[in-house]
Amino acid sequence: MKALLHIAVWFTFSLPALAQSINTGSSQNYSIEELISRIESTTNWFCSYNPDIINDSEILSIPKSLTSTQAIIDYVDQYYLFDFVERPNENKLLIIKSDQFSIQGLVVDSLTGETIPDVLIYSKDNFNASHTNVDGYYRLSLSATDKEIVFQHLGYNKLVLPIEQLRGKGILIQLSFSSSIPEILILESESEFNISSNDNIYNRSQIDHVKGIMGRADVLNYIKTLKSVSAGAEGQNGYNVRGGGIDQNLILMDGFSVYEASHLGGMSSIFMNDAVKKVHFYEGGIPSRYGGKLSSALDIRLLDGNRKSWNSKAALGIEGINLHTNGPLSDKTSISISGKLSLFSPLASPILQSNLNFIDPELSYGDAYLKLTHWIDDTNRLSLTGYIGNDLVKFGRSAVTARAEYIDNNRIEWGNKILGGQWHTTLSPKVFVKSKLGLTQYNFNSQGAYQINFNQNNEERSTAFFINTQSDLFDVVGGTELEIYWNNNAHMNVGIEYINHSNSPSIFEEENFYSQDTTLSVIDSTYRSKEWSFFLENEWRLKQNWKINAGFRFNQFFTGVNAYRHFNPRLSVQYNWTKSSISASYSAMSQFIQLLSNSGPGLPSDLWVPSTDQLEPQRSNILDLSYWVKSNNIRFNSSIFYKRFSNLIDYTNPTDIIFSLIISNQIFNVQADNQPWEERISIGKGRSYGFESSVYYEKNKLTSQLSYTLSKSERQFDNIDDGAWFPFKFDRTHDIKFWIDYRINSRSSFNINFAYTTGNAFTFTDTKVGVSPDIFLIPSSRNNARSPSFHHLDILYTIMPKKYNGQMSLSIGIYNLYARRNPFYIIIQQNVTDNPDEVLLETNKISIYPILPQFNISYKW
Amino acid sequence: MRILLAIISVISFISCQEEIEIKGGTFEPEIYVKSILSTDANFEVQMSETRYVTDNQITFIDNADVSILDLTSGDAFQLDNQGDGIYKAKSSPQTGHDYRLLIDAHLGEFIYSHTRVPNNIxxxxxxxxxxxxxxxxxxxxxxxxxxxxxxxxxxxxxxxxxxxxxxxxxxxxxxxxxxxxxxxxxxxxxxxxxxxxxxxxxxxxxxxxxxxxxxxxxxxxxxxxxxxxxxxxxxxxxxxxxxxxxxxxxxxxxxxxxxxxxxxxxxxxxxxxSVSYEYFNYIRSRELNEQTSNFNTTHTTPSSIEFNIGNGIGIFGAVNVQTVYIN
Structure with a gap:
């Protein structure tokens, strides 16, 4: 409740700004002479100026909304080459010629009205340059001699406008789309003005180069082709960045956290590319405005919706149905609606039934988005983002042996819900304000019911076990961020963020097939915690070569009776040459909500748990050194990194022992171990380091990227292996990714995608101990063995039939062309013979995506 | 659509399971020590090397110098090798005494441990x-x-x-x-x-x-x-x-x-x-390990066993046996 009050205060505080920033759009013209006349008639001021310097017939365009004389004076002072100097003692107002003025406004797509972030804006005359921010807002200070301003962005025609057309507040710039604009040329312009940097920003057309398992472009699949991100593994949800865990990546949908962004083992993500406007991804040099996770930040902004006309797209494929539509509800209101529904289950079920003997398997997921945007004026808008998504995996198994009958039923379900409002406005021409208030919810439930029926002494006997893992998260999120433009070479982001977390992690075990005993209750309780953050970052461009981003993020986390306070500095320094640059960065990060994931053989028992009085927040320090070279068609990037983690958590022992009993055809007396999660964990630290390199090539019809990473990631827990360092499960010695997008002609294209990565590390029970009959098996160390490497090659051919005039697209391809059987998991059966000293090993890998057809047909209108 | 169904049918016949070889690091044997002091038995220590899971050959340690120190009374007991990695002394542990195990296996560092025989109950x-x-x-x-x-x-x-x-x-x-x-x-x-x-x-x-x-x-x-x-x-x-x-x-x-x-x-x-704290942890972890060691997957981390032997693995524990006769 307190959180809501605080946020209400922020909004109340900002309301006057809303009133100030409203711009009716219409204007009236004044000459200098008329302006002087108005000033002198309505105030006590007497105006004085030098007529040799100031032309009193010069026409000024003033918005009609500005009714007070003082507001008009401020406006002219800001946007025209005049300064007004007050002499109160003489009641005199001096009007003098200035050498600087500024322009500000919004850049949008000419067809859809969508704002365009990261547009390069520059004046060639004086090397004044800037970028639009994430909301398409720009501000550029200009000199008196600047005559023409250039607006340029990937995929859009370059727009050159005379300065006269850009005076005033909230000037709307419309860029027209062009598919023939190469990407590298933009970068040339950027390096010329020392405002390149951003290899961290990706738009929809870039993401379209890479297709996922289901043959569709997908944000997370694209992210996995970046050099700092692991290619993943068979059936792996999420992604690993530079040796970090999958829970250490901040994923934001319109500024609100998403706790699980993958569907069904990485088959696709919850993000539909048609609904995505822009993607920012940071793995090093993470700006202060991002926090709460240790390894990376992925900031995904959704489309606001077409403000000019309705357009829609429908797609049908192996994965299922996608629908996307967006358009104007009124002159000032747009809406974007998207939905995805998997139809994968009917296709996959026969495979799962025949290959894995699953009974009645069901695999399904769905997503629905809604984004409503209301434009109060061109630099002032309100938006509402809504998302709901869900995954369901359900299957049963049964086996009959000479000794017993084994039955198990498994059900895993997870999903996110987001409802959030945002208000973006200008507080003054130099200050852009973003406020947000919303709710996010994540629910994970995993249920396993296991039963063994056996005949003993002519009696039918039965032993059973039931485990239920539940992880519920509910966050109330609020925050305000100010983006302040000091001048063309410096701007600052400062803000506060508040999250009220409510976590309910629980593991419930019962020695019944399905627990019917209502007297038993879950022993873990709900944890309520509060996370406050204050952040400040300043970016400077010094001369033509240096760029510095420095700041900090101060976090306070209140949990139980404790309050943790973390000061996390961030620094990024970049030096640019004409076609190359070098940068070094340092980021200190904290994480207060973490994933406790079982390493046992059974169902996933993933619990999102908070830092508590006993469990300190996780922390990381990331060092990064990078080098870029850019030429006409090639962009080369190479980095080395070092990262340290502390207060990592892991289960001390497996939580789900029963699964092994089923598979290994053994009968044990299983004892439910109904402990709270905090008593099940160990606390440790980690480190990772490596070298990564990538080459991006684009010429004519060909676009491609090759990346390679050599890295090491390790963990250390005092009570595991006597405190020795051991490989992290997702340690990737080698990681190679390669993709090609070849445009055969204007109507067809061919995609190739290849990924190779070292297999997961896992703990292999490789050591026999003792003397008969007291012999037992233990692992020599944690994660002492490797799964076979993971690799696949995919091809996809896309054609747009001529008669549909580009509206229809048909894609056919194959995922895992050479049917590589990548290990989803490995079973190591230790068959004991009559000789107790003799152990025979039988090792099998289980794959779930041996080879998959890709088929998609889409139609847009 | 018929082509699509044909493709899926073919896939359905592709086995998703395949036998492979596991690549692990180089296996390095350690010395395993087991000694459970019991109030109704003489001192005894058993030593052998750990071995790779498929290795059937046991290597006993028969050339070590093994002693047990009674830290409460100050007595020292030298244990004699009996073959097959077994060392014995003709004395029994005392209730409530602390004991230190010291083994020189001629590997450069002493193998050591400590335990306490519990009091009577x-x-x-x-x-x-x-x-x-x-x-x-x-x-x-x-x-x-x-x-x-x-x-x-x-x-x-x-x-x-x-x-x-x-x-x-x-x-x-x-x-x-x-x-x-x-x-x-x-x-x-x-x-x-x-x-x-x-x-x-x-x-x-x-x-x-x-x-x-x-x-x-x-x-x-x-x-x-x-x-x-x-x-x-x-x-x-x-x-x-x-x-x-x-x-x-x-x-x-x-x-x-x-x-x-x-x-x-x-x-x-x-x-x-009534058992020593170390032995209690050992048998409790053994129980869980037995339930997990029969099956191993890449999704598995077998339950670890709590040892208390320095520069080796194994258990040096103590038991005070109280037999209950029930009629």
Whole structure:
């Protein structure tokens, strides 16, 4: 409740700004002479100026909304080459010629009205340059001699406008789309003005180069082709960045956290590319405005919706149905609606039934988005983002042996819900304000019911076990961020963020097939915690070569009776040459909500748990050194990194022992171990380091990227292996990714995608101990063995039939062309013979995506 | 669409399971030490090397210098090698004493450990036998009342033993639980211990069955130390049958009247051991490890076993045996 009050205060505080920033759009013209006349008639001021310097017939365009004389004076002072100097003692107002003025406004797509972030804006005359921010807002200070301003962005025609057309507040710039604009040329312009940097920003057309398992472009699949991100593994949800865990990546949908962004083992993500406007991804040099996770930040902004006309797209494929539509509800209101529904289950079920003997398997997921945007004026808008998504995996198994009958039923379900409002406005021409208030919810439930029926002494006997893992998260999120433009070479982001977390992690075990005993209750309780953050970052461009981003993020986390306070500095320094640059960065990060994931053989028992009085927040320090070279068609990037983690958590022992009993055809007396999660964990630290390199090539019809990473990631827990360092499960010695997008002609294209990565590390029970009959098996160390490497090659051919005039697209391809059987998991059966000293090993890998057809047909209108 | 279905049909016939070889690091053997000091037995230490899971050759350590120091009395005991990695001394540990194990295996560093023999406890037990409709035993409800040192946390294991009375003619063979349990001599207890440690090659059917029933500590009944605890243990018929089957030299699938007759002739006794903290952790972790070590996947991290041997692995623990004779 307190959180809501605080946020209400922020909004109340900002309301006057809303009133100030409203711009009716219409204007009236004044000459200098008329302006002087108005000033002198309505105030006590007497105006004085030098007529040799100031032309009193010069026409000024003033918005009609500005009714007070003082507001008009401020406006002219800001946007025209005049300064007004007050002499109160003489009641005199001096009007003098200035050498600087500024322009500000919004850049949008000419067809859809969508704002365009990261547009390069520059004046060639004086090397004044800037970028639009994430909301398409720009501000550029200009000199008196600047005559023409250039607006340029990937995929859009370059727009050159005379300065006269850009005076005033909230000037709307419309860029027209062009598919023939190469990407590298933009970068040339950027390096010329020392405002390149951003290899961290990706738009929809870039993401379209890479297709996922289901043959569709997908944000997370694209992210996995970046050099700092692991290619993943068979059936792996999420992604690993530079040796970090999958829970250490901040994923934001319109500024609100998403706790699980993958569907069904990485088959696709919850993000539909048609609904995505822009993607920012940071793995090093993470700006202060991002926090709460240790390894990376992925900031995904959704489309606001077409403000000019309705357009829609429908797609049908192996994965299922996608629908996307967006358009104007009124002159000032747009809406974007998207939905995805998997139809994968009917296709996959026969495979799962025949290959894995699953009974009645069901695999399904769905997503629905809604984004409503209301434009109060061109630099002032309100938006509402809504998302709901869900995954369901359900299957049963049964086996009959000479000794017993084994039955198990498994059900895993997870999903996110987001409802959030945002208000973006200008507080003054130099200050852009973003406020947000919303709710996010994540629910994970995993249920396993296991039963063994056996005949003993002519009696039918039965032993059973039931485990239920539940992880519920509910966050109330609020925050305000100010983006302040000091001048063309410096701007600052400062803000506060508040999250009220409510976590309910629980593991419930019962020695019944399905627990019917209502007297038993879950022993873990709900944890309520509060996370406050204050952040400040300043970016400077010094001369033509240096760029510095420095700041900090101060976090306070209140949990139980404790309050943790973390000061996390961030620094990024970049030096640019004409076609190359070098940068070094340092980021200190904290994480207060973490994933406790079982390493046992059974169902996933993933619990999102908070830092508590006993469990300190996780922390990381990331060092990064990078080098870029850019030429006409090639962009080369190479980095080395070092990262340290502390207060990592892991289960001390497996939580789900029963699964092994089923598979290994053994009968044990299983004892439910109904402990709270905090008593099940160990606390440790980690480190990772490596070298990564990538080459991006684009010429004519060909676009491609090759990346390679050599890295090491390790963990250390005092009570595991006597405190020795051991490989992290997702340690990737080698990681190679390669993709090609070849445009055969204007109507067809061919995609190739290849990924190779070292297999997961896992703990292999490789050591026999003792003397008969007291012999037992233990692992020599944690994660002492490797799964076979993971690799696949995919091809996809896309054609747009001529008669549909580009509206229809048909894609056919194959995922895992050479049917590589990548290990989803490995079973190591230790068959004991009559000789107790003799152990025979039988090792099998289980794959779930041996080879998959890709088929998609889409139609847009 | 027909093409699509054909492709899916082909995929369905591609096996998703394939046999592979696991690549691990280089295997380096360690020295494994096992020594459980027992108030009713002499000092004994067993040493061998760990080996790769598929390696059947045991390497014993027979050239080490092994000594046990009584830190309470100051006495030192040198243990003599008996072959097969076994070292013994003709002395027994004392109740309430601290002991240090020191081994020079000529590897550069001493192997060492420490343990304490628990104090005596006073155990009272009561058994209620539950029968089914046919007069067969459904379960045993064991009620243990243990008096101990109120100033320290104590750890316990409970074992059940099955044995065949030596003179069957003298025994009532109707139901072992109706007549109660009788143990004639302390010797049978010692032999049972030997069997537990795997030291005895004898296969005397009258005293081999052994099964760990439960383990618990004071903290499960109070905040930590307790002067008296009351533990309830339930043993069902399946457990008793399992204990019997493991040692009866009969077919595991044996059923019928002959089986019932043999089974019904067996007697049982309960042993309560006050054990050292290290040994308690060891056996508790062994229990969990046994349940996970039969199966191994990349999604598995087998449960670890808690050892207490420095510069090696293994257990140096202590047991104060309190046998409960129930009639």
């Amino acid at each position: 006073d155990v009272k037990a009561q058994i209620d036998t539950i029968y089914d409709n046919e007069g067969l035993v459904e379960s045993l409800d064991i009620n243990l009342e243990i008096e101990n040192d109120p100033n320290t946390e104590e750890f316990y294991t409970v074992e059940i033993q099955s044995y065949m009375p030596e003179n069957l003619e003298d025994k009532d063979t109707s139901n072992p639980f109706e007549q109660g349990l009788t143990v004639e001599s302390e010797q049978s207890t010692e032999n049972a211990e030997d069997t537990e440690d795997g030291d005895s090659n004898e296969t005397r059917d009258n005293e081999i069955a052994y099964k760990g029933l439960d383990f618990f500590s004071d903290s499960e009944f109070s905040d930590g130390e307790a002067s008296s605890i009351n533990a309830q243990i339930k043993v069902d018929r399946n457990q008793l049958i399992e204990i019997y089957r493991e040692n009866c030299n009969c077919s595991s699938s044996a059923t019928g009247s002959q089986f019932n007759e043999e089974f019904n002739m067996r007697h049982y006794l309960i042993k309560v051991n």
